[in-house]
Amino acid sequence: MGCSSALPHILCFDVPLAEKALIACIRRQAAKGGGILAGIGDDCAVLPLPPRHEALVTTDFSLEGIHFRRGWHPAESVGHRCLTRGLSDIAATGGQPQAVFLSLALPRNLPQAWVDGFLRGLLKLARRFGVGLAGGDTAESPGGVLADIVVLGSVPKGKAILRSGARPGDQVYVSGELGGSAAILRRMMEKSKRKLKPVDYPRHFFPEPRVQLGRILREKGLASAMIDISDGLSTDLAHICEESGAGAEVQAEAIPLALIGKPGHEVDLGFALHGGEDYELLFTAPGGKSIPTYIAGVPITLIGQITRGRKIVLRNANGVGREFRPQGWEHFK
Amino acid sequence: MGCSSALPHILCFDVPLAEKALIACIRRQAAKGGGILAGIGDDCAVLPLPPRHEALVTTDFSLEGIHFRRGWHPAESVGHRCLTRGLSDIAATGGQPQAVFLSLALPRNLPQAWVDGFLRGLLKLARRFGVGLAGGDTAESPGGVLADIVVLGSVPKGKAILRSGARPGDQVYVSGELGGSAAILRRMMEKSKRKLKPVDYPRHFFPEPRVQLGRILREKGLASAMIDISDGLSTDLAHICEESGAGAEVQAEAIPLALIGKPGHEVDLGFALHGGEDYELLFTAPGGKSIPTYIAGVPITLIGQITRGRKIVLRNANGVGREFRPQGWEHFK
Numbered sequence: 001m002g003c004s005s006a007l008p009h010i011l012c013f014d015v016p017l018a019e020k021a022l023i024a025c026i027r028r029q030a031a032k033g034g035g036i037l038a039g040i041g042d043d044c045a046v047l048p049l050p051p052r053h054e055a056l057v058t059t060d061f062s063l064e065g066i067h068f069r070r071g072w073h074p075a076e077s078v079g080h081r082c083l084t085r086g087l088s089d090i091a092a093t094g095g096q097p098q099a100v101f102l103s104l105a106l107p108r109n110l111p112q113a114w115v116d117g118f119l120r121g122l123l124k125l126a127r128r129f130g131v132g133l134a135g136g137d138t139a140e141s142p143g144g145v146l147a148d149i150v151v152l153g154s155v156p157k158g159k160a161i162l163r164s165g166a167r168p169g170d171q172v173y174v175s176g177e178l179g180g181s182a183a184i185l186r187r188m189m190e191k192s193k194r195k196l197k198p199v200d201y202p203r204h205f206f207p208e209p210r211v212q213l214g215r216i217l218r219e220k221g222l223a224s225a226m227i228d229i230s231d232g233l234s235t236d237l238a239h240i241c242e243e244s245g246a247g248a249e250v251q252a253e254a255i256p257l258a259l260i261g262k263p264g265h266e267v268d269l270g271f272a273l274h275g276g277e278d279y280e281l282l283f284t285a286p287g288g289k290s291i292p293t294y295i296a297g298v299p300i301t302l303i304g305q306i307t308r309g310r311k312i313v314l315r316n317a318n319g320v321g322r323e324f325r326p327q328g329w330e331h332f333k
Numbered sequence: 334m335g336c337s338s339a340l341p342h343i344l345c346f347d348v349p350l351a352e353k354a355l356i357a358c359i360r361r362q363a364a365k366g367g368g369i370l371a372g373i374g375d376d377c378a379v380l381p382l383p384p385r386h387e388a389l390v391t392t393d394f395s396l397e398g399i400h401f402r403r404g405w406h407p408a409e410s411v412g413h414r415c416l417t418r419g420l421s422d423i424a425a426t427g428g429q430p431q432a433v434f435l436s437l438a439l440p441r442n443l444p445q446a447w448v449d450g451f452l453r454g455l456l457k458l459a460r461r462f463g464v465g466l467a468g469g470d471t472a473e474s475p476g477g478v479l480a481d482i483v484v485l486g487s488v489p490k491g492k493a494i495l496r497s498g499a500r501p502g503d504q505v506y507v508s509g510e511l512g513g514s515a516a517i518l519r520r521m522m523e524k525s526k527r528k529l530k531p532v533d534y535p536r537h538f539f540p541e542p543r544v545q546l547g548r549i550l551r552e553k554g555l556a557s558a559m560i561d562i563s564d565g566l567s568t569d570l571a572h573i574c575e576e577s578g579a580g581a582e583v584q585a586e587a588i589p590l591a592l593i594g595k596p597g598h599e600v601d602l603g604f605a606l607h608g609g610e611d612y613e614l615l616f617t618a619p620g621g622k623s624i625p626t627y628i629a630g631v632p633i634t635l636i637g638q639i640t641r642g643r644k645i646v647l648r649n650a651n652g653v654g655r656e657f658r659p660q661g662w663e664h665f666k
Contacts, residue, residue: 042426043423043496044389044390044486045390045391046387046426046493047387047388047389048388049387049388054382055379055382055388056378057377057432058378059468059483061479063438066438066472066473066474090376092376092377093379101392101483103394103481105394105396134390135390135392139394139399140399141396141399142397142477143475143477144476150390152388157381163375227376
């Protein structure tokens, strides 16, 4: 916000129309929620945090050609997915989102309708979670649409759920179902079927950040470690194991597979093991803890255990184990 | 930080080497200052704020081809300038920087040496201001280098200096000298002289965020409104007037002109009136306040007054006034 929370740094001779309209639109639409004391139109946003809380900060790129394609993803979906990435990180620490900041660089020829749709998708999700757009930055993009979303959240002092808290003997749980987003992306990549109806494929186009679930797990002291599944189960479980200095064993047949499309079709296991952008929560809990099968309306499934050592093993229905290597997630490969 | 504070979302099949090295480099180099409780390697950074303080958040793009050129700006300068933008916004509210977050998208073919230089420039400045790199995001860039810097700061409750606090009768002050950065950029744009020695032109390549000055103005209750000069005096004064619902009158001959190069050469008034990226502070103070001529080693100059109405007038040495219109700052036009 060198110029102002949402005014461009490349004022004013020749600012693209889309950018001028964007600023006006953001100022008009930005919800004044979340106790924002000064927001768009100042050098910094000024925000109170609840007493005895710590600040949570997360930043996530959404880059055209890397994280989305304008030909495949409607603008509202891009805006929704952009904010989901940030809210999901807040969820994964058990925190409460407080305010959103959007840095948005737009190519000169971008239709205004696209910007409107993007903001509509983003702000609709923000309103549902009671967070205001408190600032950000705008610029002309030298290439495609470039968005960077920042979410400021809060969590009671010392209560953030980290990746590093898993201990041998802990159980491994996952929320919802996995593999839906990646399987839908694959379906889009099959040339003839690129144009999918977003409303039929919400797991990819409008994924749900699990903010309430994360908060309940923290409030009830159920989770010892947590992460959101943005890069795929194999990669995100490896992050927990790495940060916790432990290994894990996962039962392949326990992994809940997403249904996609209409009529619903169960995704292949590969998508559930390695596909990204499901934004479900992966967490561990000490063996003695009783975990409900549903929390905040979301099914919770036991899929494995944390082990000593550093190996992560995937065991099939016959009990045969193989190493479960991280095979992260590249959006368009 | 969907994947982790600084791990890529486009793991892991085919992550460009520069990106892998970047993550390792950030994790290694990131200063563990500023009381960061969890940082790189978690979904969110967790940060304590001082009691009875509010959070300040600012985000600023630094985009190749828009804010810098790799052919003109050494990597260290790009990293330094990137962070200066954020620190300067914190300075302009009288706040204290707490932590830095860097979202960085790199083209596949970017030399590792460039990334090293960029981080060296950024982290050197961060260390000088006692702030740690607490997280961010990395991705492959579809175009040039794309950086978005986020600075989290804090300010005692209710004490942030906003743009909206100027009142008719207030005096208008500016720190340091103006026009240096833009005049140097113009010199670079004259083809034959593109390669300037950065060490001889620090006002453009290594500008100084006025954090200490901003904090002293806030602590001593001297400033009624404040902004940093990132878009040029004419544009940034217009922001103060707009947010404060007031006008202003500026004495042209009072404006302190920067000296650039060796031997020093005074810039033309036009650069001081409209050139951006000086990162000096522009502030107002009630008429009764006595403002020192130096604060934190930086000269402070009275350049005008806040007036009733909404007009901004520039008055020359003969007392003749003309409307002083914002003529913002486009980096490479």
